[in-house]
Amino acid sequence: MLSKQSANSFLSTVRYRPQRLDHLVHQTNFSKKELQVLYRGFKNECPHGVVDEETFKSIYSKFFPQGDSSMYAHFLFEAFDIHNNGSVSFEDFVVSLSIILKGSITDKLNWAFNLYDLNKDGCITREEMTNIMDSIYDMMGKYTDPCMRDNAPKEHVDNFFQKMDKNNDGVVTIEEFLDTCQKDESIMQSMHMFDNVI
Template sequence: MGSNNSQNLRDEEIKELMDETEFSKQQITRLYSRFLSLDKKGQGYLSRDDFLNVPELGVNPLGDRIIDAFFTVAETNGDKKDQQLNFRQFVRILAHFQPTSRVKKNSLNSRRDKLFFAFKMYDLNKNNYITREEFKVILNSMVGANITTDQLEKIADRTIEEADKDRDGKISFEEFCGAMEKTDIEEKMSIRFLN
């Protein structure tokens, strides 16, 4: 899908993306414009640096983790090539953030898909587990100087203790899903995409 900014999406590409992601034609067209604006070099893909230029991610304390999760989820889906995302990958990842009210059976924005994206934000070393130390790093980036080191330690200990059902000292994806059972992840991880 394009190696330069002047290339337009073909109708068949739009149709495929609509079927895969449940985005409307207008939404895909808008996302393509956004993609092109981020692809400053006109190479047809986005790198981590391109994402760092998104103002909302730049001011978000978890911005780097969100960006990393984009690439990790793409890799998990077999899509990752040299730390770059093409337009199709970009749209597929953003589909995780659609509200779930219109979810189809094969949708990319199911509760489980949203939880997987969130889990990957915490799994810093990408070993499919969240350790106490990883949790502390994320918690510290979220609250920073607002809590003491002792409070941070206690929150990390309590979280791991409550979520770690098999008592192996780390949280698996299934344990993470269980711990998030009462969390309205569908609402927290949804962006209203304009039509």
Template sequence: MSQMSAVNRKHIQALVETISKQVEHFNKTEIECLIRGFNGLLREPTVLENACSGLDRGRFRSILHNMFGMTDDMIMDGVFRTFDKDNDGLVSMKEWIGGLSIFLRGSLDEKIKYCFHVYDLNGDNYISREEMFHMLKNSLIMQPTEEDPDEGIKDLVEITLKKMDHDHDCRLSFADFEKAVREENLLLEAFGTCLPDATSIESFERHVFEEQREY
């Protein structure tokens, strides 16, 4: 048992060294806690030896919901796509830690790129009028009125385009989105909540990093 735990410990230390060179915003102690936490989320003790292990879409979405209070299916799918860099349908340990570094502690530059990718539903590097419509319709709570709610969403899309579409091609490129957010930071999550609030971040970090005090 002690020999196994020594091997495991060595393996974790090697992973910490590798990941710390690739990921900003976390120190080595925090990365070790995140590795152990990831193994707990998978509920698979052999995850370190299993290169195919990762969080599938369902597990990932339940974590976003339970730990960060996210409820919008479309946005959660976008967050999953953004974490899943190699597009294999699983968020690996390295993808999880790399994604969390921006999700929890990213700079404005990193968050602008992250949010744009979440909102670019079909991955064509533009946020189209249709994509805006679907995301806003999904994220807004519609009040029952006699007016067609879709008309209200369409009006909101047009207002948003007018404010953010700097090159007037009726869709948002990354340059449009970045310029608009730099001018008005509140537009970062214009199409739905895809970043955790301060309370969720504090709670998650306390939960994961409390292991530090045990070493």
């Protein structure tokens, strides 16, 4: 088993070749033309065909220059790193992107739950949600208009648990998460926000 550093060194010297696009058409909800466009963009940012966490963070930081996106990018990278090997291939990227942009509501919610469940134990704790919220507020920056209050992340976590933790056991299970989200009109509307992006 290669260490993460050895794997990153190996990745920087070997070029990764993705699966055939027609195979990815069946694996995702993208057309061949959409996959070609996505591949050109991916290859432009990641010439070796895979991206490690540091490169992912660097790319992601360009979208949020006013804040520190490194922690949220770390969580996002772990969600995209399907095989948990310290790298995201084009296939990993488009499978997740397909869920986020074109998946069913249930698929999108399951993906979001997986993102929030940092230790992948099947439930979201207050600590995990606090880490996620802190990373989002750090990413958005201190200079937003209107300015965010310092206690905003804690309030968001409190609201999340008040709404989601139906049995008040201090954790949110996938069942509680799916049930609450599917009954909440504003959450359901936000799930459709990216439906026609590509």
